[in-house]
Amino acid sequence: MSQxxxxxxxxxxxxxxxxxxxxxxxEAHVAKGGPDGGDGGDGGSVWLVADHNVASxxxxxxxxHxxxxxxRHGQGKRxxxxxxxxxxxxxxVGTTVKSxxxxxxxxxxxxxxxxLAAAGGQGGQGNTRFSTHQNRAPAFAEQGEAGEQRWLRLELKLLADVALIGFPNAGKSTLISRISAARPKIADYPFTTLEPNLGVVRTGDSTGDDFEMVVADIPGLIAGASDGRGLGHRFLRHTERARVMVVMVxxxxxxxxxxxxxxxxxxxxLGAYRPELLERPRVLVGSKADVGHLDPPPGALLVSAVTGAGLPELIRAMADAVREARAQESLGLRAKRSDDVVIHRPVPEGIRVERADDGAFVVVGRAAERTMALSDLDAPxxxxxxxxRLERLGVDRALARAGIKSGDTARIGAFEFEYYDDDEYFSEEASP
Incomplete structure (x- = not known):
């Protein structure tokens, strides 16, 4: 089974x-003790963290899941x-997250x-928090807020300096096995490689100038890959972060x-999938030069992964292209791609009113929804x-601007209210 x-x-x-x-x-000798209910603790959150020690x-x-x-719930004695x-x-590292x-x-x-993948719910406040001059002994507290829950889609885009691109059975797996320690499955039939392989290529000279680059063997592409043929989209996305493209024919x-x-x-x-991929540095390679009988394109480096012919020249060409690409990135000469950064989508603030299919006026806004979710409305x-609290948030004004009339249904989260155009704004009864 694939790992x-x-x-x-x-x-x-x-x-x-x-x-x-x-x-x-x-307490003894205290006829009317004041409120001393403690607050509930906040729920923990779920965080996604990129870790270079995780491979897939x-x-x-x-x-x-x-x-x-x-x-934990609050207790007495604060x-x-x-x-x-x-x-x-x-x-x-390289994982993208989508809804x-x-x-x-x-x-x-x-x-x-x-x-932050899922925020924890806020703990409810104990009755100590609600003591006022008008109500010195509040008999209610807040409920805990439910934690955020959702399904996400994770996709991994490999981080490599070089991507080996070629038709099935073009010799990419054999090549990466010769220039690195990677040991992919190799056979003489198409689509031997059904998952990307990474190899680290190290070079050095007598001056001790060691250089490392990561090379990715991308499973063979075919005509129509950009439209999804042959699992094309799954393969092509691993080329997106590569600094250099090695096109093997x-x-x-x-x-x-x-x-x-x-x-x-x-x-x-490549261009149909992501046009900017054609702007990356590119090395053209003619593989199987020891048994080849077809004419190579102009400018192609001729190599044989079996005999080793041409491999030093290819490694040198790849290293030079990677060095140049890294230098441009460090100097800011290459535009930073938008998918290289975390995307933050802030929670919308304020209150708005929408109309539901059943005609109800739905109040949308985290503060209003939390007010109702945290409140134990059955308590005196x-x-x-x-x-x-809803009035201070402007819920009544927002409903009025939305055109609500007495007798209409208003909904905040899981609670529904019958609206009245008077100083109360809502009926005294609420149903979950």
Whole structure:
């Protein structure tokens, strides 16, 4: 079974916040002790962290669920609940994160980058927090907020200096096995390689100028790969971060496809997938030179991975191209690609009102939704407190601007209210 997985689904859930406590001091010789309920602890969050020690997404293939710990409930004597532990989920460097709808959310392109995948719920406040001059003994507290939960789509784009591009059975696997310590499966039939292979190529000279570069053997591309043929999209995405493209044409093609036609198809597929790939430094190689019978394209380096002919020249050409690409990046001469950074999408602030299919006026806004989710509306005084908080948030004004009338249904989160155009704004009864 393959040990390399480059795409998977991941279900993440933040821990729930602990509930606040309703409690009153009970001490000898104290006739009416004040409130002393502690707050609930916050739920832990789920973080994705890029780790260079993780090679693939195989850990999520059969076990896609990750959950953080929930916060503890508050207790009497102002004892606050402990917060839940965060869940740290380590993924390979180069992992991209998308929503189920395909919206890009984050790109973990460097070791150590962290991204908040699911926020933990906020702990509820104990009744101590709600003591006022008008109500010195509040008999209600807040419930803990549920942690965020969602499905994500993870895709891995390998980080390599050089990508080997060629038709199936063009000799890429044999080449990478000769110039590095990689040991891919090698056979004389197409599509032997069904997953990318990485190899580290080291060079050096008498001056001690050692140089390393990472070379990726990309599974064979065919005509139509940019449209998904032959798992083309899965293969092509591993070329996106490569600094240098090595285009290999087979000089001994059994299908008798000319090397010039191979080059045209390969470059056409790269350009159709991502036009900017054609702007990367490129080395053209004619493989199987020891048995080749087809004419190489102009400018191609002729190599034989079997005999070793031409390999020193190829390694030198790749190293020179990688050095130049790295130098340009370090000097800022090459434009930074937008997918090299984490994408932050802030939570929208404020209050807005939408109309549901059933005609209800739906109040959307994290502050309003949290007010209702955290409130234990069955407790005496809790509804009045929540209503005043909603008024301060501007919920009543937003509903009025949306055209709500007395008797209409308003909805905030999981709660529905019958709206009245008076000083109360809502009925005294709420149903979940």
């Amino acid at each position: 390399f997985v480059d795409e998977c689904g991941l279900n993440v859930r933040g821990g729930d916040g602990g509930a606040g406590c309703v409690s009153f001091r009970r 997404l195989i850990a999520f293939k059969d076990h896609p 990750r959950r953080a710990d929930s916060g 004892r606050h609940g402990a917060s839940g532990e965060d869940a740290i989920v380590r993924v390979p 189920q709808d395909g919206e890009p959310l984050a790109d973990l392109a460097a070791d150590g980058i962290r991204w 087979d000089l001994a093609s059994v299908e008798e496809v000319s090397p010039s036609e191979q080059q045209r198809v390969l470059l056409g597929e 005084g809790a509804w009045d407190f929540a209503r005043r």
